[in-house]
Amino acid sequence: MTTLVADPAEAAPAPRAAGRGRLVLTRLLAARGAVAGAVLVLLLFVLAFGGPYLTPWDYATPDFTALHQPPSAQHWFGTNGIGQDVFAQVVRGLQKSLVIGLLVALFSTVLASLVGACAGYFGGWADRALMFVVDLLLVFPSFLIITIVSPRLKSTGWIAFVLLLAVFNWMITARVVRSMTISLREREFVRAARFMGVRPLRIISRHILPNVASFLIIDATIAVGGAVMSETALSYFGFGVKPPDVSLGTLLAAGTSEAPVFPWLFYFPAGLLVLFVLAVNLIGDGLRDALDPTAGGGRPRRNSRRKKP
Amino acid sequence: MLRYLAKRLSYYAVLLIAAVFLAYAISATALQPRTYFEAKVPRPAAESVERQLTDLNLNDHTPVAVRFGHWAGGLLHGDLGRTIHDTPVTDDFGRRVWVSLRLLLIGSLLGMVLGVAAGAWSAVRQYRISDRLLTLLSFVLLSTPVFLVALFLKNGAIAAKDAAGHEVVPFTGYETPGLTGGLGAHLSDWALHLLLPTMSLALHGLATYSRYQRGIMLDVLGSDYLRTAEAKGLTRGRALLKHGLRTAVIPMSTMFAYSFLGIFTGAVFTETIFGWHGMGEWLIQSINEQDVNSVVAVNLFTAVVVLVSGFLADTLHAALDPRVRS
Numbered sequence: 012m013t014t015l016v017a018d019p020a021e022a023a024p025a026p027r028a029a030g031r032g033r034l035v036l037t038r039l040l041a042a043r044g045a046v047a048g049a050v051l052v053l054l055l056f057v058l059a060f061g062g063p064y065l066t067p068w069d070y071a072t073p074d075f076t077a078l079h080q081p082p083s084a085q086h087w088f089g090t091n092g093i094g095q096d097v098f099a100q101v102v103r104g105l106q107k108s109l110v111i112g113l114l115v116a117l118f119s120t121v122l123a124s125l126v127g128a129c130a131g132y133f134g135g136w137a138d139r140a141l142m143f144v145v146d147l148l149l150v151f152p153s154f155l156i157i158t159i160v161s162p163r164l165k166s167t168g169w170i171a172f173v174l175l176l177a178v179f180n181w182m183i184t185a186r187v188v189r190s191m192t193i194s195l196r197e198r199e200f201v202r203a204a205r206f207m208g209v210r211p212l213r214i215i216s217r218h219i220l221p222n223v224a225s226f227l228i229i230d231a232t233i234a235v236g237g238a239v240m241s242e243t244a245l246s247y248f249g250f251g252v253k254p255p256d257v258s259l260g261t262l263l264a265a266g267t268s269e270a271p272v273f274p275w276l277f278y279f280p281a282g283l284l285v286l287f288v289l290a291v292n293l294i295g296d297g298l299r300d301a302l303d304p305t306a307g308g309g310r311p312r313r314n315s316r317r318k319k320p
Numbered sequence: 321m322l323r324y325l326a327k328r329l330s331y332y333a334v335l336l337i338a339a340v341f342l343a344y345a346i347s348a349t350a351l352q353p354r355t356y357f358e359a360k361v362p363r364p365a366a367e368s369v370e371r372q373l374t375d376l377n378l379n380d381h382t383p384v385a386v387r388f389g390h391w392a393g394g395l396l397h398g399d400l401g402r403t404i405h406d407t408p409v410t411d412d413f414g415r416r417v418w419v420s421l422r423l424l425l426i427g428s429l430l431g432m433v434l435g436v437a438a439g440a441w442s443a444v445r446q447y448r449i450s451d452r453l454l455t456l457l458s459f460v461l462l463s464t465p466v467f468l469v470a471l472f473l474k475n476g477a478i479a480a481k482d483a484a485g486h487e488v489v490p491f492t493g494y495e496t497p498g499l500t501g502g503l504g505a506h507l508s509d510w511a512l513h514l515l516l517p518t519m520s521l522a523l524h525g526l527a528t529y530s531r532y533q534r535g536i537m538l539d540v541l542g543s544d545y546l547r548t549a550e551a552k553g554l555t556r557g558r559a560l561l562k563h564g565l566r567t568a569v570i571p572m573s574t575m576f577a578y579s580f581l582g583i584f585t586g587a588v589f590t591e592t593i594f595g596w597h598g599m600g601e602w603l604i605q606s607i608n609e610q611d612v613n614s615v616v617a618v619n620l621f622t623a624v625v626v627l628v629s630g631f632l633a634d635t636l637h638a639a640l641d642p643r644v645r646s
Contacts, residue, residue: 158607243467
């Protein structure tokens with residue numbers, strides 16, 4: 012034990028095996044990047060959901076006395092060409108982008124874990140059929156399909172857009188879950204459950220999925236960032252969230268052409284977008300180190316390098 | 321090795337056929353060329369709309385399977401059908417494919433090579449300043465969507481133009497129209513126009529690949545066989561290059577194949593932003609015009625390129641890893 016802990020003083024209060032949750036938390040708090048990311052995400056959430064109460068302006072109502080005004084005490088992030096308050100718009104757009112990102116990550120992770128676990132656990136033709144679908148969707152340019160189908164979904168609004176993004180976002184995760192399941196399937200506790208007559212779906216939910224949970228948590232975190240990026244990109248080109256609804260993508264689309272002259276229209280949404288995805292990625296990276304000590308960048312290698320004269 | 325490659329090739333052929341059929345079915349049902357003709361001014365007669373749709377193989381009263389059969393029959397003779405403006409799709413295809421491939425090939429190769437090199441270098445210098453800087457840079461780049469990188473670069477070029485009073489780096493199109501001069505002038509003009517769009521694609525590849533390569537390389541650096549190689553008298557540099565990098569590149573070859581779609585998606589944005597008349601811009605334009613045959617042609621292009629790059633990755637994998645061949 013003492014050889015494993017870098018600082019003996021640290022180990023003193025908890026000499027015997029601390030719970031895994033506590034271990035993960037300690038490691039996570041030690042990673043400064045992850046802590047900074049978590050604080051940033053929290054702040055952005057507060058901004059997105061508390062922001063509308065901070066400003067008297069509404070995201071849609073124009074103020075005709077202030078057109079194209081730079082940031083000021085009245086309009087914190089300035090106003091656009093028809094006098095709408097950019098702060099109110101950005102906050103509203105951030106809110107929509109965050110909700111879309113979270114929902115897409117949730118749906119796609121659930122789908123990926125179910126498909127991957129079933130393919131890996133059942134094997135045989137079920138595996139082959141599911142993996143063919145995975146390969147097909149990977150070959151198939153999902154972006155093209157979203158752009159083709161999205162004009163038809165105008166009436167159903169952004170929830171359909173969320174589902175569409177999720178449907179094309181789960182394949183690689185499913186592949187990893189599948190290969191993890193294949194090796195878990197032969198482990199003693201899974202075999203014991205099988206021989207005791209536990210039904211397959213129950214084995215998957217009680218024994219397989221909890222054992223791939225740490226991978227799924229990391230993957231879902233990173234998927235939030237990816238989903239927000241896809242959402243903004245598609246909305247930028249008019250294939251995602253559509254006006255009068257506001258997301259960071261539609262704001263960027265509106266601000267691009269005016270960026271050289273009225274930079275606040277472009278750089279505020281752009282900055283918040285990068286900041287949010289960056290924060291999410293930092294959390295994901297910290298989680299990876301905390302949940303999976305064997306992943307790249309671990310401590311032992313640093314020591315082995317040091318041993319070299 | 322040949323048997324393995326043949327097996328992969330036949331699997332890809334089946335995937336290609338399935339993917340193209342699916343693309344055709346979705347495009348043919350989701351897009352509505354009928355509305356395009358009916359919206360014409362003056363409004364054409366019903367029979368005329370019907371006849372035009374049938375002539376173009378776009379009539380939604382014909383079952384999708386029949387239309388697909390007709391289209392696939394043409395494809396066997398190298399005919400991709402006709403656009404909604406009644407011109408051959410192959411004309412547009414031939415013109416645009418080189419524009420896009422130039423961007424895609426240079427952008428993705430540059431991203432790949434630089435990413436692998438930067439990742440490996442950064443792993444060897446783990447926790448030094450250069451490693452930390454590269455990590456920070458790649459995190460920021462990974463958190464910026466490609467279209468935003470492209471927009472930042474374009475805004476930068478516009479700002480530079482305003483500051484200098486003349487265009488410093490070109491940011492629209494892929495060549496200067498009506499340029500005179502010899503081959504050298506044309507080549508440098510092309511290269512200058514390529515600079516910003518390629519950068520926006522390559523930067524993203526650089527960030528992604530360097531992260532993965534760094535992680536894999538770190539695992540390799542701690543391995544016993546590398547120490548053995550050094551113990552047997554190889555210099556550290558040679559051991560890293562011959563035994564370290566070779567092993568570390570293997571898992572990356574699969575990534576290269578799957579990343580192509582992401583690169584193409586990025587290229588759709590960069591092409592539109594920088595005014596390149598390539599496949600990506602064509603896609604957006606033809607979706608807005610309900611031009612089914614052109615949309616399917618772009619789909620066919622991406623499916624073929626993805627599978628070709630998948631096959632190349634398999635070949636690379638088999639060449640580097642002797643276990644795969646058996």
